[in-house]
Amino acid sequence: MDNRVIIFDTTLRDGEQAPGCSMTMEQKLRMARQLEKLGVDVIEAGFAIASEGDFEAVKRVSMEIKDCTICSLARTKKTDIDRAWQALQYAEDPLIHTFIATSDIHILHKLHMNRDQVLKTAVEHVKYAKQYSEKVEFSAEDAGRSDVDFLCNIFEAVIDAGATVINVPDTVGYVIPDEFGNLIKTIREKVPNIHKAILSVHCHNDLGLAVANSIAAVANGARQVETTINGIGERAGNASMEEFVMALNTRKNLLDLETGVVTTEIYRSSQLLTSLTGMTVQRNKAIVGANAFAHEAGIHQDGMLKNKQTYEIMTPESVGIHKSALVLGKHSGRHALGERYKELGYELSKDDLEVAYKSFIRLADKKKDIYDADLIAIIQDEISEIPEIYEFESLQVVSGTEITPTATIKLKRGDQSLMDSSIGDGPVDAACRAIDRITGIQCKLINYSIHAVTKGKDALGEVLIQVEYNDRSYAGRGASTDIIEASAKAYINAINRVVHTSESDSGDDTIDQI
Ligand code: KIV
Ligand code: ZN
Numbered sequence: 001m002d003n004r005v006i007i008f009d010t011t012l013r014d015g016e017q018a019p020g021c022s023m024t025m026e027q028k029l030r031m032a033r034q035l036e037k038l039g040v041d042v043i044e045a046g047f048a049i050a051s052e053g054d055f056e057a058v059k060r061v062s063m064e065i066k067d068c069t070i071c072s073l074a075r076t077k078k079t080d081i082d083r084a085w086q087a088l089q090y091a092e093d094p095l096i097h098t099f100i101a102t103s104d105i106h107i108l109h110k111l112h113m114n115r116d117q118v119l120k121t122a123v124e125h126v127k128y129a130k131q132y133s134e135k136v137e138f139s140a141e142d143a144g145r146s147d148v149d150f151l152c153n154i155f156e157a158v159i160d161a162g163a164t165v166i167n168v169p170d171t172v173g174y175v176i177p178d179e180f181g182n183l184i185k186t187i188r189e190k191v192p193n194i195h196k197a198i199l200s201v202h203c204h205n206d207l208g209l210a211v212a213n214s215i216a217a218v219a220n221g222a223r224q225v226e227t228t229i230n231g232i233g234e235r236a237g238n239a240s241m242e243e244f245v246m247a248l249n250t251r252k253n254l255l256d257l258e259t260g261v262v263t264t265e266i267y268r269s270s271q272l273l274t275s276l277t278g279m280t281v282q283r284n285k286a287i288v289g290a291n292a293f294a295h296e297a298g299i300h301q302d303g304m305l306k307n308k309q310t311y312e313i314m315t316p317e318s319v320g321i322h323k324s325a326l327v328l329g330k331h332s333g334r335h336a337l338g339e340r341y342k343e344l345g346y347e348l349s350k351d352d353l354e355v356a357y358k359s360f361i362r363l364a365d366k367k368k369d370i371y372d373a374d375l376i377a378i379i380q381d382e383i384s385e386i387p388e389i390y391e392f393e394s395l396q397v398v399s400g401t402e403i404t405p406t407a408t409i410k411l412k413r414g415d416q417s418l419m420d421s422s423i424g425d426g427p428v429d430a431a432c433r434a435i436d437r438i439t440g441i442q443c444k445l446i447n448y449s450i451h452a453v454t455k456g457k458d459a460l461g462e463v464l465i466q467v468e469y470n471d472r473s474y475a476g477r478g479a480s481t482d483i484i485e486a487s488a489k490a491y492i493n494a495i496n497r498v499v500h501t502s503e504s505d506s507g508d509d510t511i512d513q514i
Pocket of ligand 2: 014169171202204234
């Protein structure tokens with residue numbers, strides 16, 4: 001049996017539909033470019049019929065990304081499949097992913113159908129999708145709680161109808177590893193034409209078992225796994241790509257399976273997603289959390305100094321985490337900066353390099369040592385995928401324990417200079433209120449986090465926030481050696497997203513998400 005496992009990435013679909021993870025079209029494109037570099041095999045770019053924004057994202061990703069299969073989700077409805085194809089037709093290697101629920105709970109209470117009707121609908125729509133695309137994936141939603149014989153019948157029928165991928169989702173994260181492994185084994189034994197399709201799994205993490213279940217599935221013959229970066233997704237999320245891939249790599253002796261993922265791109269992908277959505281990962285998150293490679297206990301540190309293998313089962317370098325090296329100083333030129341960015345994996349245009357260079361010089365005036373992490377923060381700060389409708393100009397704050405915090409902010413919109421002041425509960429609150437007064441946009445701050453990009457008291461503070469506006473959440477990011485300035489920049493960044501989104505995309509979902 002082939003030992004190559006296909007990585008089907010659904011960060012931009014199942015991941016993006018989770019609260020706090022929505023992305024604009026430009027953000028999805030940026031993430032898709034990184035997924036291509038990461039070497040995933042399939043990118044599920046959205047659910048084309050769900051909204052204009054989703055449709056455009058699938059279309060633009062189809063037009064631009066050529067090294068991955070591009071997929072759109074579609075219910076077993078002709079209108080969904082038509083819409084998916086309208087967006088996917090530009091892809092070099094398109095895949096229509098259609099699904100219907102197969103568990104009795106869903107069939108009775110959600111679909112109000114019977115099993116025969118579900119089977120007929122599935123077959124009819126796989127055939128319909130097949131008119132457009134050679135590659136068609138069929139998912140049996142809530143397969144984890146479905147009757148196994150019915151599941152096998154429907155899989156056999158849709159493979160006869162032309163499905164090239166059969167997906168077994170544990171939609172509600174209910175199964176446990178042995179049980180799921182056995183289900184995959186049974187499907188392989190009982191579905192006579194299973195060899196004509198790729199057997200795929202899609203696990204949710206409600207019991208914290210999504211990765212364990214995915215591993216049990218591949219150990220029993222599944223050869224596609226659906227994952228998301230950082231494990232984002234509905235409720236407790238989906239199987240995390242980085243955990244699944246590194247488990248396979250680290251335990252190759254046991255599983256003898258491989259993927260096409262370039263593991264050194266893992267950390268960059270995780271960081272990019274965090275900065276696009278504002279959704280941070282917990283410090284102790286496996287593989288990409290801040291503590292994943294930190295050794296605190298004396299005994300561990302001693303062991304590490306003697307031989308790294310005492311406490312390290314994989315190296316940070318293997319997932320693209322490098323010790324933040326001291327790189328450049330105040331007198332480094334544009335060329336050296338451009339070269340360092342290249343080494344870090346960023347190909348900057350001449351204009352972008354100029355913007356980054358100005359920012360680098362400003363930072364070097366405030367901070368003695370500049371590290372790789374500072375350069376990455378500069379790039380994320382300055383080279384944004386959304387236009388800077390409001391631009392930060394300056395900030396003045398008066399704060400203390402005995403006085404009412406007051407902030408005065410100056411912004412630029414086009415040629416116009418705009419200024420206002422506000423008091424607040426603290427200096428950050430006062431700064432955000434002053435920005436609200438200038439822009440006339442009142443967002444609700446739902447998440448705020450700050451961390452130092454490097455060590456040292458003069459380190460850059462990076463602020464990641466999520467705001468809510470008209471029932472939609474937007475991320476914002478800002479960095480500065482002054483944390484109030486970083487907070488104001490993050491808030492302005494989020495407001496620019498609000499304005500840009502309402503100008504370019506109605507943002508109204510036309511149907512409920514799955
Ligand atoms: O969780 C699920 O069942 C899904 C399907 C649409 C694959 O996301
Ligand atoms: Zn799902």
